[in-house]
Amino acid sequence: MKAMVLREPRVPLELRDMERPVPGPGQLLLRVKACGVCRTDLHVVDGELEHPKLPLVPGHQIVGVAEDGRRLGVPWLGWTCGECRYCRAGRENLCDRARFTGYDLDGGFAEWVVADERFCLPLPEGYDDHQVAPLLCAGLIGYRSLRMAGDPELLGLYGFGAAAHIVAQVARFEGRRIFAFTREGDSEAQSFARLLGAEWADAGEPPEELDAAIIFAPAGELVPAALRAVRKGATVVCAGIHMSDIPAFPYEILWGERVLRSVANLTRADGEEFLALAPRVPLRTTVEAFPLDRANDALAKLREGDVRGALVLVP
Numbered sequence: 381m382k383a384m385v386l387r388e389p390r391v392p393l394e395l396r397d398m399e400r401p402v403p404g405p406g407q408l409l410l411r412v413k414a415c416g417v418c419r420t421d422l423h424v425v426d427g428e429l430e431h432p433k434l435p436l437v438p439g440h441q442i443v444g445v446a447e448d449g450r451r452l453g454v455p456w457l458g459w460t461c462g463e464c465r466y467c468r469a470g471r472e473n474l475c476d477r478a479r480f481t482g483y484d485l486d487g488g489f490a491e492w493v494v495a496d497e498r499f500c501l502p503l504p505e506g507y508d509d510h511q512v513a514p515l516l517c518a519g520l521i522g523y524r525s526l527r528m529a530g531d532p533e534l535l536g537l538y539g540f541g542a543a544a545h546i547v548a549q550v551a552r553f554e555g556r557r558i559f560a561f562t563r564e565g566d567s568e569a570q571s572f573a574r575l576l577g578a579e580w581a582d583a584g585e586p587p588e589e590l591d592a593a594i595i596f597a598p599a600g601e602l603v604p605a606a607l608r609a610v611r612k613g614a615t616v617v618c619a620g621i622h623m624s625d626i627p628a629f630p631y632e633i634l635w636g637e638r639v640l641r642s643v644a645n646l647t648r649a650d651g652e653e654f655l656a657l658a659p660r661v662p663l664r665t666t667v668e669a670f671p672l673d674r675a676n677d678a679l680a681k682l683r684e685g686d687v688r689g690a691l692v693l694v695p
């Protein structure tokens with residue numbers, strides 16, 4: 381099979397001919413129909429997330445078809461131990477020994493993949509393969525972040541990329557108001573955010589106090605900015621797996637029972653809940669598809685922040 385392989389961090393992926401993987405006990409062999417490209421893939425390729433399996437096939441938003449014809453999604457959470465204190469408490473996203481797709485396990489930048497059947501997610505009908513792929517991480521992490529943000533009337537979204545363009549639709553469906561924070565002068569992202577229901581889209585300080593904020597952009601300086609923008613008692617959620625250092629800030633912007641927290645990974649329950657909700661909204665993804673062998677071009681586009689919606693590879 382053809383696969384795009386990371387030989388070592390900070391080096392472009394290589395197109396390789398590999399043996400088709402053989403499923404072990406409890407695993408399924410899936411023919412990959414589409415695989416989303418996530419900022420986490422970029423963090424792995426760029427060496428910002430350390431100690432990936434090497435060589436590695438990245439990609440953790442996999443839409444595949446099993447040998448029995450079922451269409452399934454393979455997300456980031458690829459395996460958990462089931463025994464540690466987190467697994468036993470229903471917090472498998474925090475499992476001490478978790479293995480992640482496209483990081484510890486070969487992922488979906490390939491024509492075939494094997495995955496633990498227990499961690500494959502049923503996909504909703506009515507979506508093309510490339511349209512449903514971004515729901516598997518951008519959508520899911522955005523959804524988990526929204527649940528962690530409490531019950532805001534006015535929600536701030538920092539960084540309007542793949543995750544925000546999906547979570548904005550969920551938030552509007554739930555009757556919330558949205559302010560979208562973009563880079564200075566990024567009029568394309570601002571008009572895209574307005575198109576998806578943001579009533580304000582700009583850089584800098586918002587015209588009203590926020591009830592909660594979710595930070596998708598991996599820029600630590602957004603943390604004090606968001607804490608300054610939210611009201612007392614509000615939660616600021618950091619949704620990314622990696623962020624640049626957070627600059628020092630005065631205690632008074634955290635004071636007033638403001639909560640700063642991260643969201644890590646996902647649980648299978650999140651996946652089932654969110655993918656069942658998607659067609660009820662109904663969520664629509666804006667996707668740019670690349671052929672598998674152009675994975676490096678897709679990653680470069682993401683690195684430059686030059687993406688409207690989500691990127692997907694199609695073998």
Ligand SMILES: [Zn+2]
Pocket residue numbers: 418419420421440456517518
């Ligand atoms: Zn991801």
Ligand SMILES: [Zn+2]
Pocket residue numbers: 460461462463464465466467468472474475476477478
């Ligand atoms: Zn565990």
